[in-house]
Structure formats: structure tokens, C-alpha cells
Amino acid sequence: MRSRSPWFSAPTFWAPTRTDARDCRRLRAGVIAGVLSCAAAMIMAGCATSHTGPIEVSRKPFGQTADGKQVYEFTLRNTKGSEARILNYGGIVRSLRVPDAKGNLGDVVLGYDTLADYLKETPYFGALIGRYGNRIARGKFTLDGQEYTLATNNYPNALHGGVKGFDKVVWEPAILTGPDGPSLKLTYLSKDGEEGYPGNLSVTVIYTLTEDNGLKIEYTATTDKDTVINLTQHSYFNLAGKGTILDHIVMIPADKFTPVDSTLIPTGELKPVDGTPFDFRTPTAIGARINQDDEQLKFGKGYDHNWVINKPMGEFGLMARVTEPTTGRVLEVLSAEPGLQFYTGNFLDGTLKGKGGQVYQFRSGFCMESQHFPDSPNKPQFPSVVLKPGQTYHSTIVFKFSTRS
Numbered sequence: 153m154r155s156r157s158p159w160f161s162a163p164t165f166w167a168p169t170r171t172d173a174r175d176c177r178r179l180r181a182g183v184i185a186g187v188l189s190c191a192a193a194m195i196m197a198g199c200a201t202s203h204t205g206p207i208e209v210s211r212k213p214f215g216q217t218a219d220g221k222q223v224y225e226f227t228l229r230n231t232k233g234s235e236a237r238i239l240n241y242g243g244i245v246r247s248l249r250v251p252d253a254k255g256n257l258g259d260v261v262l263g264y265d266t267l268a269d270y271l272k273e274t275p276y277f278g279a280l281i282g283r284y285g286n287r288i289a290r291g292k293f294t295l296d297g298q299e300y301t302l303a304t305n306n307y308p309n310a311l312h313g314g315v316k317g318f319d320k321v322v323w324e325p326a327i328l329t330g331p332d333g334p335s336l337k338l339t340y341l342s343k344d345g346e347e348g349y350p351g352n353l354s355v356t357v358i359y360t361l362t363e364d365n366g367l368k369i370e371y372t373a374t375t376d377k378d379t380v381i382n383l384t385q386h387s388y389f390n391l392a393g394k395g396t397i398l399d400h401i402v403m404i405p406a407d408k409f410t411p412v413d414s415t416l417i418p419t420g421e422l423k424p425v426d427g428t429p430f431d432f433r434t435p436t437a438i439g440a441r442i443n444q445d446d447e448q449l450k451f452g453k454g455y456d457h458n459w460v461i462n463k464p465m466g467e468f469g470l471m472a473r474v475t476e477p478t479t480g481r482v483l484e485v486l487s488a489e490p491g492l493q494f495y496t497g498n499f500l501d502g503t504l505k506g507k508g509g510q511v512y513q514f515r516s517g518f519c520m521e522s523q524h525f526p527d528s529p530n531k532p533q534f535p536s537v538v539l540k541p542g543q544t545y546h547s548t549i550v551f552k553f554s555t556r557s
């Protein structure tokens with residue numbers, strides 16, 4: 153249950169029936185709440201930067217899909233001035249502005265300026281991933297004795313939910329504000345048989361920009377038939393806002409990872425990272441070993457693997473910490489998932505032109521996708537990804553930003 157602080161009035165809901173004339177109007181979470189939270193922030197921080205202000209949520213039209221569905225961009229802003237811009241198309245985090253060590257806000261995610269760009273071609277920039285994050289071998293799995301066939305959209309395997317996964321659908325949006333900060337709630341009903349998966353799956357995702365500069369993503373889902381589910385988030389981060397990510401320093405608390413075959417399907421083994429370029433237990437630059445003569449790195453064209461995080465199953469905690477030396481920005485990834493897909497943008501090749509005309513070069517963004525392990529439906533030895541009627545799927549990711557000098 154999400155608790156609500158008594159000094160926040162009832163959540164401000166955005167009603168989809170409001171006219172576009174009001175779309176750009178800022179929906180304030182209440183003057184009293186804003187003033188109080190500003191004051192609280194100032195007292196707690198002991199200082200105020202020029203970025204402080206009331207918690208805000210606004211929306212503006214962002215174009216239409218080919219089948220005429222209206223897409224909006226929602227802007228969530230906390231009292232520190234940090235800002236997340238999120239689309240109800242694919243739940244895409246289009247922009248995420250957080251402070252560096254000097255207090256300067258900068259955008260730390262890759263993405264595009266227009267919906268047309270997202271509709272044309274995207275390597276899942278900033279998107280919600282479902283129904284099944286990462287690969288399922290040969291697009292086939294068996295559940296309750298029945299074989300299911302999926303599109304092999306990453307031949308010869310199924311990837312990230314199929315041809316039209318959760319990253320490419322229009323979600324039903326609603327704004328709410330609570331004690332943690334402004335939130336965008338997205339809901340979607342994935343019909344029985346959609347992209348080959350069984351069961352009507354009802355999914356809710358709540359994005360919250362927290363007062364301590366975290367982007368919290370909370371997933372819940374229910375089904376009316378046994379199915380498989382593995383939801384994640386595919387933001388590409390670059391904490392410097394430009395250049396490659398090779399100088400970012402990464403720490404992943406994992407003694408083991410899941411090695412893959414040449415098509416990036418786990419072999420089923422949990423391999424110790426000891427003595428390999430996959431050992432990030434002590435903070436190491438991404439670029440330090442990425443080009444080593446290592447079969448696993450060759451298969452992934454760099455890092456594109458699942459780490460088995462050292463913590464008890466289901467315990468919420470740290471999955472990775474990334475530090476960018478020039479800006480002092482630090483990203484911590486937290487979740488209760490057993491695995492983390494660390495992907496270093498190895499399929500970026502300088503052909504995609506993103507926000508502000510920036511060309512996205514090889515390894516100019518990295519993803520930290522908390523998840524169950526790839527191909528779990530075909531690997532009985534991996535933690536189960538089966539969801540049954542009467543159960544509720546829960547998964548929470550926090551991308552928490554801070555700085556160090």
C-alpha cells in the first residue's frame with residue numbers, strides 16, 4: 153500500500169476528458185503542499201538551490217500514433233528542480249534532468265525529440281518492457297503442457313515482448329501526487345493471445361519522481377490464465393549527457409552471471425565472475441576490460457549479460473551503482489529482482505540521431521534492466537516467471553540519483 157502524508161490533500165487526478173486548451177496548464181499538487189515541502193526540503197538540506205520550487209505535474213500533446221491514438225508527454229518535477237518527461241506511448245522516459253555535483257541540471261537519458269522518431273525506429277530508448285523482458289529461445293516455451301509460439305523478432309529468438317511489446321502500445325494515463333512526489337500512473341490490458349502470450353494481463357505502472365531524486369517505477373499485474381511475465385525498464389543512461397559511457401565507473405554486487413550462447417540465450421550455467429571481465433564487485437570503468445579477448449564479450453559485442461545479484465530472493469536492495477567522474481553524478485539501481493541485464497549500447501552505431509541532433513554513437517548509453525533471468529520459461533532451474541490467476545505480480549525499480557565531488 154502506498155501511504156499518503158496527512159499534509160498532502162487528496163491525490164490530484166488528471167481526468168482524460170479535459171480539453172486540450174487546459175493540457176499545458178500546470179497541475180499543482182496544492183499550494184500548501186508545495187510551500188510545506190519546499191520548507192521541509194530547505195530545512196532538511198540546510199540550503200536551497202535556485203532550482204527549488206513546488207512539486208508540479210503537467211502534460212502536453214505529443215502527437216498521434218498511426219491508428220490515431222493521442223500521445224501525451226507528462227512532466228514530473230520535484231522541489232529540487234529535477235524533472236522527468238514521460239510519454240504514455242511505451243511509458244517512455246524521454247528526458248530525465250538531475251543535478252551534477254555543482255548543482256547544474258542535465259539530461260541523463262537517450263531519446264528523441266518527436267513521436268515520429270520513436271515510431272520510426274528505436275532500440276527501446278527509455279521504454280517499458282513487457283510482457284517478457286529479454287530473450288526467449290527460438291520464441292517457444294511450454295506452460296501447463298501447452299506449447300506457445302512467439303514472434304522471433306530478434307532472430308532466432310523472441311526479444312522484449314515481441315513485435316509490438318509494451319514499449320509500443322499507448323497506455324491509459326492518470327496523474328497522482330503523494331508523499332513521495334508527483335506520479336504518473338499508466339495502465340494497459342494485454343489481451344489473451346497478444347504477441348502469443350496466454351491470459352488477459354492487466355498491468356499498472358506508476359512512475360514517481362521522488363523528493364530525493366529517485367525515479368521510482370512500480371509494476372503490478374494480474375492475469376486470468378497462467379502466463380509468464382518479466383517486466384523491466386529500458387532507459388539508456390549517460391550520466392555525462394554526452395560522449396561514450398566507457399569512463400563511467402560501475403559496481404555490481406554479483407558473484408555470478410549467466411553466460412550466453414552466440415544468440416545471447418543463457419546456457420543455464422551460473423558462472424562465477426571471479427577472474428573474468430564480468431567482475432564488477434569492486435568499482436571498475438566500463439571501458440577497462442570491455443574489449444578483452446573474451447568469448448562472452450564477443451557474443452555480446454561488449455556487456456549484454458545478466459548478473460545474478462547477491463541478495464536473498466525477493467529482497468529489495470542495491471543492484472548496481474554507477475559513477476561518472478567528470479560530473480560527479482551517481483546512479484544507484486535498486487529492485488527486488490534476482491537479475492540485472494547490464495547492456496552497454498553495443499548495437500548503437502551512429503545511425504540514430506537523437507535529442508537536439510545528438511548522434512548516438514557506439515556505446516554512448518548503458519541500460520541497467522532489473523529482471524528475472526532471460527529465457528526463464530525454458531530454464532526450470534532459474535527462478536520462476538509464471539503468474540497464475542489470483543496472484544499479483546509486483547516489481548519495483550528505483551533509479552536513484554545523487555552526486556559526489
Ligand code: GLA
Pocket residue numbers: 275276286311416456493495499519521
Ligand atoms: C537488451 C538486450 C540487447 C539489445 C537491447 C536493445 O538489453 O539484451 O541485446 O537487444 O536490449 O537493443
